[in-house]
Amino acid sequence: MEFDLKTIEALAPDQASLSAASKLTKRSNWPRLEKNEALALMWGECQGSGSNPYRVVVDTGDHGYKCTCPSRKFPCKHSLALMWIAATVPTSFTPADSTPEWVNDWLGRRRKTTPPPTQPASGAGGKSIGEAARSDESTEVEDAAAVERRESAQRKRAEETRSSVSAALDEMDQWISDQLRLGLAGFVENSSDRCRRIAARLVDMKATALAGRIDEIPSRLMSLRKEERPDAAIRELGKLVVLAKAWRAAPDDPELKRLVSTSETRDQVLASPHAVQVESTWEVLGEKIETRRDGLVSHSTWLLDLRSAAPRFALLLDYFPASAGRRSNAFTPGDRFDARLIFYPSRQPLRALVMDRRGDVSSGEWPAVASSEPDPLTTHLACQDAAPWLTDCPVMLPQGAILLDDRGAPWWQAAGDPNGIALPINEAVSPTLLGIDLAATAALWNGSRLDLLAAQSNFGRLDLS
């Protein structure tokens, strides 16, 4: 490993990056650190503030680097932290004979146009690695009065937020009543403008999460056929009413708070006594990356618990600004790994964080799906009973196949039941899929359409996301 602290100091874009990097040099932040000296490469996965780990690779030969985080600083704090660990504790890196696929992808795309390795510059533009390390070590000791003042300010802010959100929900209720009075036909026609206006008001009144959800209603409606939109509008607005009522009844409930105002931080989830932890083997079912109207990109990674007898899902959800450009995926569909996940406290625990990832595994079967169950949406119904404000629910469908209707739209239908329940699919499917018998299909059901994630079939595992 050819790194010294002076080189890192010279590479760092500013002092703040160095200080941030110093906080990430703890081994616990890095579930995976590997190197291949023959190829002059080292790489790792850093558990940042998001649900998905950031993947970092550094070329020790020419000091090239790549990180999947959305930072606009180059190198980012994760790349700097990886170099820092290499310079100070090189034994942290496990030697690897081969490079992972994502490292290969980066190598394949990159053009080595960078000049020869950065030489440590004297002074390094006012950046100091020593200062960064010291700032990390020094923890300010607050006096009791300061703690009291800080906590009091926090309580006051929380109280203000609560009353602001309460007012926001009142305004939303009034807005929903207005839509009913004016007619849902008009609402469906003008949903884009109407939702934008109320969403902007809700943001001002600190109901940020709710605003984001309302902002997405028009695109959810438009994805349906015209005749289905009024029913969908009733469902969307009715769920908002239920959510508002539930929040008023329990404004401190973490799940409701998350859906109405803001989400907990990673540290808060880790510290929560109500957060369920599950240690298991997980398979990455698929990913959904959607650009939202509020300028954020939501990146959902769906996992399946391979050790659970009944299908159990987990969702790793991250948001990042669309302006940060396309982000590399943290996982590849079909990846399997052992990990401990912690679920955000919720009536139907689904959103999770990776606490501790132990390594990749190659084998693992999907849990058996009860084909005797008459309704493939039983889990969705249970989910709605517990939390009727939820929209999307992961389901494991039993043996079935994809069929086409007269308009060429795809439907999933259970095997051996030509007159039985059939569920419409959100998007066009590969024509090849129409000839494959599906032993089990993992999908998201949003009340109107299925979003396929993955399936097991007589042709093996199929990536459908």
Place this chain on the structure above:
Amino acid sequence: MNELEQIGLATMRDCWITGGASFDLAPAAWREIGGGSDADEKERRLLAIAAQALEIALRPAAPSTLKRRPPLPKLAFPMLPDRLRPLARAALKQAADTRGKARVVTLVASRGLVLHPMDWMPSASDQDSPDVYAPWVDWQAGVEGQSHISQDRLAAQNWDDFYPAARRTALAEMRRREPASARRLIEAKGSDEPAEIRLALIQLMHFGLGPDDVPFLKGLAADRSGKVRELAGRLLARLGQHGLPGEAGGEDPVTELAAFISAGKSGFIRRRTTYTPVKPKSPAQDRRRAELFGTCNLVDLAVRFGVGETEFIAGWQFGADSNADISFARMVAASGSDAAVKHMADTLVAEGGRPALFVLHLMPRLDIRRKQALIRLILKDVTYLASLNLLEAAEAGWVEWGDVGQVLQALRSAVGGSDDGAKRTAHNLLEMLGFLATSATATRLIDEMVAAGMPPAAPSLGLLRLNAALGEYQSESRK
């Protein structure tokens, strides 16, 4: 939800769509829940109940006419193992066109495996993919519910039991083994088929083409399809038969083409006749000459100059006009007899140099030995490496390390250098070598290229990586 609730929900829904209060229309039980509050709150409560009822109790109505495609057939070869699928997908992604993708498919099939259907599927009109994919071609063509895939020997009685691609594969195989039986079958059943299928059937006659086929091919002079008549004429020309009478009117195309060629003499001691293309006076003339080469047969042209096919080829002055040379080579490939094709290939490959590259146009007509001789010749001369991109109908996985020794230095310097043009050529060549090389050669080539400065995961090494991995997989399977 009971019937009253369903009716109530439908009425409330209609009311909300147009706008207004629906409280009085709601089912009694729902009114009870919604009551005791102001008018807006009552409506919101009903909305929440209606939303939950729609979510839980109602499902999108499935049309009664949902159509199920027949199951995708399993193929005769096993599927590429899961761990090799990313490599195959990467190679397919890197392939710039259909020919590139066909190379990936052929390479995998040459190792006794098939691609996963979600990674690659032949098109419904595919006639170039390996025969093993015929059931998928038929599945794509969507001839559902009419036939089953028959494992029986093809005969007139079970003709309709075979899907078109499976029938084509069976007929090709029969033409190789029993050409007369296959011909009789095509004769008996072909006339009932539409022109497009008839043409595909007649194309199969080139397998095992022999003098016995002449009467049948001559009989096609009266076929309804112009394309079938033209193809029959080409096949007859390969058998040394003069072309079928042309369309009435206009100048004889062979005479017109002959006017573009001048016969001369060369050599002092052994005088021999030469045939040199006349320089066209305009681009229009150049195009017309190309058209004529495309429609005339070699045997007719040679006779027009009073010689046989091989004499005419021997006298052709390659190098005088590149466009004419290409058209001429294509004419030989399309209508030359087997002897003429072999003569041209052997002569040009023996002489080497640039004219040997025209043999590339004859590839589909050459036997494996001659194909390999041509490719080895090209691999020996770095000047002509780029022409490998024109390679068609080559066999996969036979180029040994000794064959690439000559081009290795050129590849190394292109990969390590800064000339973008040379790099592009090198990358194209590596893709082609990924198809042609044995697994051992592929492995060594990857190592050499990485040592020369290429990133180990460079996309242009994709086919070589797949090739090498297929070799490893086969050795593991044998253990």
